[in-house]
Amino acid sequence: MRKVFVSLFVAILSLMLLLTGCGGGTTTPTATPTTTPTIPPPPVEKIVIGLQAPITGDFSAEGQWAKQCVEVAQDLINKAGGVLGKQIEIVVVDDGSNAKDSATAAQKMISQGLKEVIASYGSSVTRPAADLYDKNKVVSVGYGCTAVSLTMETQRPYFFRTAGRDDTQSEFFAKFAVEKLGAKKIAIMHDNQDYGKGVADDAKKFLQPSIDAGTTEIVYFDAITKGQSDYSAAITKLKEIAPDLWFFTAYYNEAALLIKQAREMGFDVTFVGNNSVPTPDFEKVAGDAIKGTYMLNEPMPQFLTFPESKTFMDAYKAKYNELPGSIWAVYAADALNALCAAIKTAGTTDPDKVAATMRTMTDAKGITGPLMFTDRGDRKNIPYYAYLYNNDGKLELFWPK
Amino acid sequence: MDTLIQQLINGLTIGSFYALVALGYSMVYGVMKLINFAHGDLFTLGSYIGYTVLVVGASWVTATFGIWGGMAIALVAAMIGIGVAGLVMERIAYRPVYKAGRLPLVVSALGMSFVISQGIMAIWGPNPQAYLSGWTPKDFLQFGNIRVPVLQIAILVLALGLMALIYWLVERTTFGAAIRAAAQDRDTATLMGINFNLIIFFVFALGPALGGMAGVMQGLKYTRISFNMGWLYGLKAFTATILGGIGNIPGAMIGGLLLGVMEALFEGYVSGAWKDVFIFLILILVLIWRPTGLFGEKTAEKV
Known part of the structure; x- marks a missing residue:
């Protein structure tokens, strides 16, 4: 009996994993590159x-x-x-x-x-x-x-x-959090995926000077599981730690649920989202909870x-x-x-x-x-901005103006 | 202390979703000896039906019956819709292969899972949908530092009430005795005059209906629904079923609630990143200690 159950369970788990793999998204058929007409050698002019x-x-x-x-x-x-x-x-x-x-x-x-x-x-x-x-x-x-x-x-x-570059954002975050918002107790939350964890790790690195100087501390550094619906346990933990500022480094789906549930639980901390958060889907799911949240992004076209x-x-x-x-x-x-x-x-x-x-x-x-580039080919002085969702739920440029 | 109470409330809420979905798994398994893989997708379908009722009725449903009336109508619509969907599924996907043994049944269940989730995608689109904030009440109760939305309390009460109802039905009524008898030994039960087809009808209507209602509750509570969310709830509910002892009604309820509370406590006091590792470790330990799950031994109680 025991063997049957254990092997059945293992089999089912692997099937579930398969399902995850298959159900994860829609596949768009990739077309072969469109053929461009062969052009004659470039004329002189x-x-x-x-x-x-x-x-x-x-x-x-x-x-x-x-x-x-x-x-x-x-x-x-x-x-x-x-x-x-x-x-x-x-x-x-x-x-x-x-x-x-x-x-x-x-x-x-x-x-x-x-x-x-x-x-x-x-x-x-x-x-x-x-x-x-x-x-x-x-x-x-x-x-x-x-x-x-x-x-x-x-x-x-x-x-x-x-x-x-991804770490430019983290560097900007450190500056924004410490210099502009004067945050002393910072919480950083990621999703354990390459992009999100990378930004979070770099943010920690760039905050190090302020931490060494004793002016700022990281009071929370942890991941949430991508794809869940209920993040109240993570929020309750965060609420007890009571940070001044909450930096979330992953995608808009989780960000929307987190901020919505946090506000429902009466947790009014300053929220900062990274450059993949401000999207129409984020605004739709989070509803009124977006008001007063900050978003970091390279300059969005409407703000250049x-x-x-x-x-x-x-x-x-x-x-x-x-x-x-x-x-x-x-x-x-x-x-x-x-x-x-x-x-x-x-x-x-x-x-x-x-x-x-x-x-x-x-x-x-x-x-x-x-347009200036480093020896390694990176753009120099890429501008980064913090945007604010105002009381009408619209993005406005916040810093630096 | 406040934090502990808050985490327990969080855990019970998510646990009650797991428990409602787990009940469906457990009932179907008890009678049919079938792991109904499509169950998680019926849960998703339920939440889309509730969404459609509220979106199509838009202002009308909520304006005519109030916020609470609108939510009740969405829940009832999902309950009926998914109950019917469960019966249709049994008729087209399971009954034709029931005599062929367990493996074809499992394959057929997997097929149904794909059909339902891809069907949802085809109808409602691949992008997530959102239950709008105007459909749900905003009130909350404040106890010291703890803030609990009224909606969350209502959902918790409803979920626990449904579980109590099912428990009473299966354990305390003659019809429940018939279900348990059919689960124990189909042939003998039939010889004793129990209508086995009626039992199957009941199990396939009620199990999915509970899942469908849980789907609407999840939409009301968490706003975002997507066509492929069923697998995660399916996986968690299935884990809860195994934890409590598959085929056992109280086991599925306790397993679901326990799983939710353990998740919340581990995430709250240890680490969110390692939560799933911890949960499955506990599950493995329980299975080594009690291979049939926490409540699985009393075979006479199986449904």
């Missing part, structure tokens, strides 16, 4: 730049926005006289939102003899392409890839990115304040009648701006010279701020 983007697959919305943003930026550059007296031409290749097709897309760009490309969205998608471009001495600029390892694990002399951003957003609105759907697409446009600025300064499209210029240029202005 044109500078051809590639755009590798997820036009199909899971991230297709991001891919479409990136394409639209790059085209608007291209129009603006060409109308202003182009670069080195030549017009810019964009070749779009689809990477299907996955790593396998990303390599194929990169091969296609390389075989067409392109020297500069914009690529791509998603860290794991970008990685194989960045390797290929690097090996073939093609300058590539990523726009939607934030994993720290992309630039810090291996040095790729020809790889850059206009998006920030540089003169270049205004020009760009006006042009984009005139063409598509709305703002770009995400900041990552705007970074794709800035990838084009960075490449054009470097080509202009270097006076050539030679990849070695362009890559060297990218590292040293200081005067390039982008839609999202100055």
Whole structure:
């Protein structure tokens, strides 16, 4: 009897696990990269730049926005006289939102003899392409890839990115929490997954100086289980610890339930969510509980304040009648701006010279701020902002203004 | 002390959801010797039915019957809807293969699980839906430092009341005796004049109906519902069933409540990250000590 039960139980558990694996999400069929017509060798009067983007697959919305943003930026550059007296031409290749097709897309760009490309969205998608471009001495600029390892694990002399790095957010958080909010007792909660735990660990690291100085302490550092509905046990524990500030580093689903249940239990602590929290779904589930919560994000398209951003957003609105759907697409446009600025300064499209210029240029202005890069190819001084859900439940810029 | 009481309330609430779902597992297992894998998905379906009643009726249901009336209508709709769904499921997925042995039954149950969860996705879409905040009462009771929403108390009372009702029905009535007899020995029970088909009908209507009501309660309490949430509740409820002793009605209730309280206490006093590891460790220890679960030995009590 005992054996039967134990083996039955094990069998059922494994089946349940299988179910989890299968039921986890919807599969979007990944289309093969759309074929782009083979273009003749670039004519002298044109500078051809590639755009590798997820036009199909899971991230297709991001891919479409990136394409639209790059085209608007291209129009603006060409109308202003182009670069080195030549017009810019964009070749779009689809990477299907996955790593396998990303390599194929990169091969296609390389075989067409392109020297500069914009690529791509998603860290794991970008990685194989960045390797290929690097090996073939093609300058590539990523726009939607934030994993720290992309630039810090291996040095790729020809790889850059206009998006920030995950640890930049953690560093900004430490500054925001200590300098702006003056938090003394900080609680950090993550979800034990790569992205969330990474941001949480880094936040702890950047808080260390204040901890050593004795002005701040981390009173809670723990994970919740992703996918649950009831987080009241974790909230009760947190409520007893009574932190000044609660930093949550994971996705919007759990964030919405946590903040809703916390407010129901009368727990009024200051809540800070990281850059994947402020979404329409978060607002819908959390309802009124979002009011007064802070969100950290790279500048959202509606909040960009540089003169270049205004020009760009006006042009984009005139063409598509709305703002770009995400900041990552705007970074794709800035990838084009960075490449054009470097080509202009270097006076050539030679990849070695362009890559060297990218590292040293200081005067390039982008839609999202100055375009400067470190030796490892990361964007310098990526702006980070804290946003506040006001009493109408709308996001407003909070700090720095 | 306040914290301990708060954690116990938290644990009992989540535990009562587990217990309601576990009852369905246990009743079906007792009579059919079948692990009904689709049970967690019926729970999800119940919460979508409640959602639809409130969303389609929108202002009408809540405006006409008040907030409490609206919630009651959603609960009754889910109870009836899922009761019928359970009967339909038994007829199309289990009865045709019942004589073929236990393995085909289990495969058929897995198939039903996929059919239901994918069906929900096809109808209501892959994105999570939310029970809107206007559908539920906002009041709460304050005891010192402890704040408990009235809704949570109502849910807890309703869940415990349903469990007491089932307990009474199965353990104290003649019909309950018939169910227990059928669970013990189908052939002898039939010879004694018990209508086995009626027993199956009852078990497959009532077990899922309880799960469906739990689904609505979960939506009211936690707002967010998604087409694939059933597996987690299914897994937890199944664990509770095993813990209490499968096929045993009081075992399923106690197992569910115990599981909820243990989770809350471990998360509250040790670590949230290791909660599931701890729960399954306890389960393994219990199974080594009592392989048939905490209440599983008295086979005469099996349903």
